[in-house]
Amino acid sequence: MNDKVNTTSEQNGNSSCVGTCTNLDNDALLSLGPKNRYSEIPSIRLFLAKYNAYPSTLDCDNDDEDTPFHATTILNYIRDELKHDITKDCVSRRYNRTAKQKYVHSRLSDLGNGIMISFNGSHLDSEILNKNQLKADYGEKYFLVVSDLKIYHLPEHDSFAQDLADRFSQMTVCSSKSCMLQMVCRNQCGYYLDGIRVKKPLITDLALHYGNNFLTTHDKILNDLNKKESKGIVLLHGVPGSGKTHYIRYLIQEVQDKTLIYVSPDMAKEISSPEFLPFLMRHENAILIIEDAENIIQDRSSSSLPSQAVANLLNLSDGLLGDAMHQQIIATFNCDLTAVDPALLRKGRLIA
Numbered sequence: 001m002n003d004k005v006n007t008t009s010e011q012n013g014n015s016s017c018v019g020t021c022t023n024l025d026n027d028a029l030l031s032l033g034p035k036n037r038y039s040e041i042p043s044i045r046l047f048l049a050k051y052n053a054y055p056s057t058l059d060c061d062n063d064d065e066d067t068p069f070h071a072t073t074i075l076n077y078i079r080d081e082l083k084h085d086i087t088k089d090c091v092s093r094r095y096n097r098t099a100k101q102k103y104v105h106s107r108l109s110d111l112g113n114g115i116m117i118s119f120n121g122s123h124l125d126s127e128i129l130n131k132n133q134l135k136a137d138y139g140e141k142y143f144l145v146v147s148d149l150k151i152y153h154l155p156e157h158d159s160f161a162q163d164l165a166d167r168f169s170q171m172t173v174c175s176s177k178s179c180m181l182q183m184v185c186r187n188q189c190g191y192y193l194d195g196i197r198v199k200k201p202l203i204t205d206l207a208l209h210y211g212n213n214f215l216t217t218h219d220k221i222l223n224d225l226n227k228k229e230s231k232g233i234v235l236l237h238g239v240p241g242s243g244k245t246h247y248i249r250y251l252i253q254e255v256q257d258k259t260l261i262y263v264s265p266d267m268a269k270e271i272s273s274p275e276f277l278p279f280l281m282r283h284e285n286a287i288l289i290i291e292d293a294e295n296i297i298q299d300r301s302s303s304s305l306p307s308q309a310v311a312n313l314l315n316l317s318d319g320l321l322g323d324a325m326h327q328q329i330i331a332t333f334n335c336d337l338t339a340v341d342p343a344l345l346r347k348g349r350l351i352a
Contacts, residue, residue, distance in 0.1 A: 122145065
């Protein structure tokens, strides 16, 4: 990458670029920038005041939210390679109660050459997969990361800004992978989904956690769950604490392009409700995750009352509704397999 581009604010007044603002007083100039929100650094307004020109903007977006930029690595680069004095930056600090540390939440770095770099929404992350053995920024495990990184620049420095963004794209860290679960909730208007983020647990060896025989089962489960327009049931059983939920957290991170609908233990009984199936019909090609499902999968012959929940599960997994909806079901339970309704265990309906 070339050395710093040498331009000055005086030269910018003679620039012919469309964003040049000549013959404007300070009030008129600053009014061109967006309104400043509370505690946010007014990056564009500061650029306008410094360079008398509205900046071009390059968003250094990272498509993968689990690989944010490492703010410290970027700061070290612009300090050491571009000879920028980071002590002159405009910063906004916050306090992290868990880490018991103050940190820079937002930062604006003016390279002094028609280029400003905005770090917005930085935060401390303690769940970094530190494959490169980087030194933690705070304590033993907290890294300062940022996802909202922008380069403001004069148009004549577009190539330089692109090169800079390419450099920054290599300065990332891997956060623990996460995915979004849609939890079933209910209010006076009916059922609705509310998103909750679930992080992938660190399991480096499935065989170590669940035994060698489980590897083949895992591969079959994952292969079926990733099939389009598929259906069927996965039943995970074992005593409390045997790792069923831990495995689900791991499994769902590997599922692609499907809505993950979570039914909490207190909502499991709603599966027998007449309104529940019409609600599910709005979510084709989804995976239904039901925890502690023993009360809704018990053998119907053991009860004097018919189980509508079992009937609904059968319809979803292998009935006419299943043919139309293509929904798969993952259910966990603590009871013995002999207590489960035999129809749910039928070959062809059961994935694993």
